Amino acid sequence: MPLPLPALFCPIEPRIHPEADAIEAAATAWWTGGGYTEDATLLAHTAATRSGVYLARCLPDCAPDRVETLARWSYVGFAFDDLYCDRGPLAADPAAFLPLAARTVAALDSLDPAAADGVGLVTALQDVTRRYAAHAAPAQLARWTQAHRRWLTGAAEQIAYRSRRHVPGPDAYLVTRLSSVAGEVGWAGIEMSLGPELPERAAPAVRALGELATLVTMTDNEVFSAAAEAQSTAHGGTFDPGLFDALAHARNPPLDHRSALDAGIALRDRALVRFLRLRAQIAPRASRPLTRYLDALTQMVRANLDFSLDMLTARYAAHGVRPPADRAALFTDRPSDDSPAPPPLPSLAWLWSDLSL
Template identity: 30%
Template sequence: MQTDDHIALPPLWCPLELRVREGEKVFQERSRAWLERHGLDERSLRRAAATDTGFLACVWAPDGSEEGVQLLADWLVWALLFDDYYCDTGPHSVRPGTFNPLTARMMARALYPATARTGDPAFDAFASALADMIRRIDALADPQLAQLCALAHYQWAVGAMCGVSDRAAGSLRSVEDHVLIRPGDGADILSVHMIEVAEGTVLPARDRIRPEVRAVTQAAGILLTVPTDLASYAHEHHQGCLESNLVHLVAARRGCPAQDAVDQACALLECVMTFFVTMRDRLREHGSESMLRYTDQLAHLVRGTYEWQRFLPRYTTVLDVPRHGGAEDPALRPADPARRPAHALHDIAPDRRHPGAGLPAPLAWWWELLDRPA
């Protein structure tokens, strides 16, 4: 794919199996009706059609129940629309002083879903939908997992706050900081928990706190979020919100052309993928049934996201005028937001293409885990 910065996305290496549950269109249609019942505005409803979250729920949780996958699809579209409405565009997206308390008030609904309405139609619509999802999680999930889901909303909020702060200050984070902040901004831990809810499983706490499990989960979070920096580059360029995009960060920090930054980003992703595959295999050698399910869920999270973004209307369709001074981008076109692009944004490579890349310093501890006896 080309943008006005002449960025082409190469094939991305992902040696994980893709599984797809049936019913993606039904889940998508139900999600839209659910959003409408909670009063989301027409702009958000139109953007919902471009998220393809029915498909994403089906690849993230191929073994999920009907109720569980619908809950996952609803949460996915809600999260993306909240991100669009408050984090990437609009007056709060450049004002931490208003964005941070607003987000804290919203996420409080995850712990206290019966909190009273505020009188702000947009806020109350999003809050009503979130409170409904929390009640459904509480009814469907193991109580400890339900509590983890509620608390993980705050981790997501911290990541989003970092993005708004960067935009407001006109600052660029380092690559080292990005690999720590970007997964939280993309709700990585919450996504993992929501897959567990959808499939009716829960990893015991004694396993969840193991360094190896924390590392493989962190790697999955990076592989969930950072590849979308590549696929969404044109979309975010159009919105004028590249402050949290790895391609932009690498190009600006290292003074290289954007295409070179794409290649460096791919090399980083391949290094993370190498660790993820290696550690996942190790955990599965003598793993319990719950560990096998959990590592499968992480793999579905990663492979499903790589597939979802390849044909995502959200990344190729102009739905709004540019924000934050962003210019019109010829790579984006007005179109039916529910129609998938005819051509993939990138291919899936069967083999690693950038050997020899290293991990940023905050992730270097992973290799120590691989040096330990299995």
């Protein structure tokens, strides 16, 4: 069945690396042949994401081997989420998940094979990190490890909500979800993939642009997954509150699904408008390396939408869900909310403050 989806504001044209197919083939071969898991279903399910193509869309001008490195991480990250964060015995047990999270970060810090403690996916994350360590600056590797700590802490928070069958308010939900989506890992990997350390990386405006891009891509992920799960049996009744649940339950009486979806998309559009305006504001003072980095953040917003459409086939085709035949109809140049004011969410307010390089 074709999936009805709302048109999403995205004035960003798609691009792709000229060696996308070779990047995809190399990254997939590493993932499926590395012996990081014996679960054939997990291997196949993860390989179906075609993460090499996804990262080739995010980094169309980057050295192919470095795009492949980040694609390798993407395969492992999806598998880690599937095996430990979203499904399986740890997915509703934060007390059991946290020791694995701590083990993972410690293993990335030391890169000692023994620190992985025989956990195949942690070994895979170490292997990816060693590839970056061959050329990255110490400060970049420290950001990479810290980004994993944020990702896994957010995942533990999300597991805690799930274990209590609790729907947090929108602000509390976003504090958790903006971590558990692992956007900061992506930004750290992009910086290392593109080249030398960016002196401006810690500037408030640059940090805000990363967080705004994370908010946009996170919301897009939820738009697509919520729509697909509503038309498939894949969800299986599992309680897993999302942004639209948080927005709905914050009202009394609760919003209906369509109103909650509209509210979420309005927040997403306002964040993308802010991203584009802030980027234009700092562009005249940005160095060439920073410009390349911001290009990649911008491109990832569009790449994530194309990836989400591809994932409808990868994850839900067996349930009869298919992306719309006319993909162009899903994109609009007009935001549903272009207000320059911050949304009434305390955790996001700083993203609309007076920021500089």
